Amino acid sequence: MKKRIIGYAVWLILACLLYFFENNTGTRIVLACSLLPPFVPIIRRGFFGRDELIWWPRELTQTVQTFADRAADDPGDVRAYQPGDPVNRIHWKLSAKRDELLVREQAKDRTAEEAETKAVTETKQPAESSAKKRVFLMGLSILLFSLLLLFVLPSANQGMKALLNRLFEASEKVNAYAYDRFDVPANTPVGWAVLLLAVMALSLLSITLLSGSRLPALGILAGCVLFQVYFGLAFPGWIMVPLFSLFALWMLKRPWNRKAVICVLSGVAALSLTVLLIWPGVDAATEAASETVRDRLSQMAQSLDGTTQEAPAGENETRRVHTLSLTAGDQEARPDREYRLVTVEEEQVSMPHWVNYLRIILLLLLTAALVVLPFLPFVWLNRQRKRALEARAVFQSENVSEAVFAIFQHMIAWLEATGNGNGNAPYAAWRVDIAPDYAQRFAACEKLFEEAAYSTHEMREEQRQQAMALLTETEQILQRQADWKQRLRLKYKECLWV
Amino acid sequence: MRPEMEKVLAEIEKVIAGKRDVIVKILTALLADGHVLLDDVPGVGKTTLAVAISRAVDLNYKRVQFTPDVLPSDLVGFSMYDQRSGGFSYHPGALNDANLLLGDEINRASSKTQSALLEAMEERQVTVDGETYPLQKPFLAIATQNSVGAAGTQFLPYAQVDRFLVRLSLGYPDYAAQMEMLKNRQGINPIDQVRCVMTKEALLAAQEEARQVVSRDAILDYITRLTMASREHAAVDVGISPRGALFLDRMAKAHAWVEGRDFATGHDVQVVFRDVCAHRVLLKENSENNVDDVLNDLLKTVENPDRHSRGMLKQ
Numbered sequence: 001m002k003k004r005i006i007g008y009a010v011w012l013i014l015a016c017l018l019y020f021f022e023n024n025t026g027t028r029i030v031l032a033c034s035l036l037p038p039f040v041p042i043i044r045r046g047f048f049g050r051d052e053l054i055w056w057p058r059e060l061t062q063t064v065q066t067f068a069d070r071a072a073d074d075p076g077d078v079r080a081y082q083p084g085d086p087v088n089r090i091h092w093k094l095s096a097k098r099d100e101l102l103v104r105e106q107a108k109d110r111t112a113e114e115a116e117t118k119a120v121t122e123t124k125q126p127a128e129s130s131a132k133k134r135v136f137l138m139g140l141s142i143l144l145f146s147l148l149l150l151f152v153l154p155s156a157n158q159g160m161k162a163l164l165n166r167l168f169e170a171s172e173k174v175n176a177y178a179y180d181r182f183d184v185p186a187n188t189p190v191g192w193a194v195l196l197l198a199v200m201a202l203s204l205l206s207i208t209l210l211s212g213s214r215l216p217a218l219g220i221l222a223g224c225v226l227f228q229v230y231f232g233l234a235f236p237g238w239i240m241v242p243l244f245s246l247f248a249l250w251m252l253k254r255p256w257n258r259k260a261v262i263c264v265l266s267g268v269a270a271l272s273l274t275v276l277l278i279w280p281g282v283d284a285a286t287e288a289a290s291e292t293v294r295d296r297l298s299q300m301a302q303s304l305d306g307t308t309q310e311a312p313a314g315e316n317e318t319r320r321v322h323t324l325s326l327t328a329g330d331q332e333a334r335p336d337r338e339y340r341l342v343t344v345e346e347e348q349v350s351m352p353h354w355v356n357y358l359r360i361i362l363l364l365l366l367t368a369a370l371v372v373l374p375f376l377p378f379v380w381l382n383r384q385r386k387r388a389l390e391a392r393a394v395f396q397s398e399n400v401s402e403a404v405f406a407i408f409q410h411m412i413a414w415l416e417a418t419g420n421g422n423g424n425a426p427y428a429a430w431r432v433d434i435a436p437d438y439a440q441r442f443a444a445c446e447k448l449f450e451e452a453a454y455s456t457h458e459m460r461e462e463q464r465q466q467a468m469a470l471l472t473e474t475e476q477i478l479q480r481q482a483d484w485k486q487r488l489r490l491k492y493k494e495c496l497w498v
Numbered sequence: 499m500r501p502e503m504e505k506v507l508a509e510i511e512k513v514i515a516g517k518r519d520v521i522v523k524i525l526t527a528l529l530a531d532g533h534v535l536l537d538d539v540p541g542v543g544k545t546t547l548a549v550a551i552s553r554a555v556d557l558n559y560k561r562v563q564f565t566p567d568v569l570p571s572d573l574v575g576f577s578m579y580d581q582r583s584g585g586f587s588y589h590p591g592a593l594n595d596a597n598l599l600l601g602d603e604i605n606r607a608s609s610k611t612q613s614a615l616l617e618a619m620e621e622r623q624v625t626v627d628g629e630t631y632p633l634q635k636p637f638l639a640i641a642t643q644n645s646v647g648a649a650g651t652q653f654l655p656y657a658q659v660d661r662f663l664v665r666l667s668l669g670y671p672d673y674a675a676q677m678e679m680l681k682n683r684q685g686i687n688p689i690d691q692v693r694c695v696m697t698k699e700a701l702l703a704a705q706e707e708a709r710q711v712v713s714r715d716a717i718l719d720y721i722t723r724l725t726m727a728s729r730e731h732a733a734v735d736v737g738i739s740p741r742g743a744l745f746l747d748r749m750a751k752a753h754a755w756v757e758g759r760d761f762a763t764g765h766d767v768q769v770v771f772r773d774v775c776a777h778r779v780l781l782k783e784n785s786e787n788n789v790d791d792v793l794n795d796l797l798k799t800v801e802n803p804d805r806h807s808r809g810m811l812k813q
Contacts, residue, residue, distance in 0.1 A: 424798060424799075424800075424801060424802055424805065425802070426763070426764045426765040426768060426802045426803075426804045427765075427804050428763065428765035429765060429768075449804075450759075450761070450763045450765070451759075451761070453714075453716070453763075453803075453804070454712070454714050454716065454717065454761040454762065454763050454764075454803075455712060455759070455760065455761035456712050456714070456761070457760070
């Protein structure tokens with residue numbers, strides 16, 4: 001869990017970095033969204049006995065697992081303590097309750113099983129691990145060698161630079177400006193560079209697949225971000241979206257499930273589409289206007305420079321006069337005035353500073369919202385689920401009357417959710433009629449409820465079973481009878497009992 | 499329902515048909531050790547009912563027909579000078595050896611006599627000339643008020659009505675019940691066929707058991723909320739008294755016992771609520787509702803303990 005939190009924090013920081021150096025909002029938000037933890041499929045025991053696949057955010061799987069663990073932790077079989085049993089297997093709670101020393105049988109079995117599987121895997125492991133190691137080392141050496149070649153081999157080096165230039169060129173439309181950073185001939189071949197990069201990517205992939213760690217993915221993402229920040233460039237959206245879907249896939253828990261992959265990919269695609277529609281990034285018209293103004297400015301500056309050069313050396317005073325007589329509309333001051341006018345125009349086009357700050361703040365807020373928002377339903381659901389599970393745990397409580405009470409309340413909640421409630425009437429006065437003979441069974445169970453709620457004596461185990469049986473039956477009948485709206489509501493209720 | 503109660507009920511139903519609910523309530527009141535006020539027209543079988551109960555449960559039955567000239571001493575007894583012994587000797591009244599007293603048309607008695615009866619009902623003892631005589635155990639008074647031809651009579655004041663555990667009404671029988679009654683009376687009087695199925699001791703034991711029935715905090719909370727709501731109700735002038743709350747609890751417990759349980763539930767309270775509280779609520783003069791509406795309203799609006807304070811239910 002700790003590792004995951006750190007990983008997630010890194011993702012978040014990277015996402016924020018992307019925003020600080022934004023010049024293409026749309027793509028950035030897509031990136032941030034693809035950084036969200038993907039959903040993972042969880043197989044769980046459904047309410048009505050069948051196994052089901054549900055989607056759950058990976059970060060929240062911990063709670064589900066802990067619940068499963070807790071269920072497995074159930075005392076199960078216990079037996080009387082015999083001299084020689086290890087002390088740590090004594091079920092202290094139960095022992096205290098029954099006033100005799102009891103030892104967990106199940107725990108013992110489990111450890112025995114574990115030892116067995118361990119022994120089996122150990123016999124298999126040496127051969128497997130050595131092969132793994134060999135492949136790993138091979139991959140690593142290929143990676144390093146390719147990297148070395150990329151820097152040392154002149155053609156590869158040049159090709160790499162040309163490749164980058166082409167990439168920058170490709171991102172021109174998005175970034176609105178691009179220039180040749182590296183000084184290489186225009187038609188340098190990039191084949192070597194591409195080949196080496198592909199080899200590097202392949203070996204990296206094999207390494208990460210073998211090691212099963214997600215750290216390389218993080219490393220590459222960090223590298224990408226730093227690269228972009230350093231060069232002040234963003235790749236065009238058509239590169240970024242697949243790139244980050246790739247990262248999102250990478251972050252998936254292996255082995256990949258087809259459904260999980262589809263889910264992640266469609267999630268990224270949907271998010272990028274939405275974001276591109278809502279916030280399509282740099283406005284091309286503004287950018288073009290600013291470009292033309294800038295062109296005119298440089299022209300003006302050049303012409304101004306030309307005039308000052310032509311003027312005599314001691315003409316400083318005349319220049320002051322020029323500036324002073326500007327307002328009067330002196331013909332001689334015209335170029336200077338035009339320069340100023342164009343400057344004002346440029347300021348108008350490129351907007352005041354505070355707007356930019358506002359934009360950054362807005363973007364940060366939006367980022368935060370986008371990062372947090374998808375989680376909220378799950379956080380809320382999770383809390384609901386936890387509460388529901390707590391209520392459900394009471395069904396097996398040692399105190400039978402407490403359990404019957406909880407079971408009945410649960411049943412009432414189901415009945416009311418499907419419109420079979422009876423308001424403020426005491427349950428004894430309810431005439432629930434959802435199936436033949438059901439009212440009779442309900443009345444019988446209602447007696448149990450009253451006993452559980454209002455009596456002070458102990459109740460018997462079979463009374464719990466009776467209540468439980470009726471609860472199951474109620475749920476089944478209601479499920480069968482519900483229309484699609486109610487079914488959705490029931491499904492939601494059911495999903496709470498993971 | 500408890501088998502012993504079933505037996506008693508079966509005996510009583512030999513003479514009164516189709517009034518099971520009211521009979522059960524009267525028996526419940528008997529178990530709760532309280533008194534019953536019957537608000538009824540003449541001739542619906544109040545006396546027959548009282549006689550049947552006294553026979554089925556082996557109670558000593560006394561009947562007082564109240565008129566304006568019935569004196570308190572007729573009820574509680576009096577001391578008279580005895581020439582032979584040269585001192586006063588006590589002559590017991592109608593109350594002294596009665597287990598079941600039917601006070602017919604109590605509204606015709608003078609207020610003095612009414613008071614004497616009600617004091618005896620409350621204290622379960624009578625005091626004459628400084629001597630205190632305990633009444634029989636059990637002691638159940640069934641008083642009837644007759645609103646027909648009530649001119650010149652004194653209806654019980656609110657403070658005295660409050661001392662009756664329940665106010666009930668037998669009402670006219672329906673067609674089938676009346677046909678059955680008529681058929682039954684063709685030969686012998688069915689009242690002679692009523693057998694004793696419960697001894698006095700068994701009744702006392704049952705009363706004790708009914709007292710031992712558990713009312714958990716949730717029930718007491720419900721009773722408290724009901725009574726307080728009745729005091730705050732817009733149409734109500736005088737709400738249910740604390741004694742009313744006490745009686746409500748007692749009656750609910752007895753009802754639970756009759757149902758064969760050793761704990762009272764919210765449903766018990768609701769079942770007996772109208773009978774216990776109808777005569778304890780005084781409406782405002784300009785109010786358009788009647789008491790039944792108000793009580794139903796209370797039952798509807800005050801959350802019943804099945805639904806209310808779930809935490810309180812499990813303490």
